[in-house]
Amino acid sequence: MLEGIREHVLAHGLAIADPDEVAAAVQTIVRNGATGEAWTVQAGQPPTPVRFPTIELSRGA
Numbered sequence: 326m327l328e329g330i331r332e333h334v335l336a337h338g339l340a341i342a343d344p345d346e347v348a349a350a351v352q353t354i355v356r357n358g359a360t361g362e363a364w365t366v367q368a369g370q371p372p373t374p375v376r377f378p379t380i381e382l383s384r385g386a
Contacts, residue, residue, distance in 0.1 A: 340368035 327334060327341065334341060342350075350372040354364050363375040 342366065342368035 331341065346368065347366060350364075350366040353372050354366075358364060358374070363377075364372050365375060366372050
């Protein structure tokens with residue numbers, strides 16, 4: 326997926342997750358996640374569920 330741009334990505338200070346790191350994160354998410362959740366997976370960080378804000382919708386004007 327990063328063929329041809331890997332060095333460019335690294336030169337800009339962006340981390341690239343190792344496939345084993347991504348696989349371990351997926352295992353964590355499958356074990357601990359729930360339907361309808363979104364999780365972030367970033368190199369060097371634990372997988373983290375995304376917290377969506379509660380949005381109050383008004384009824385009427």
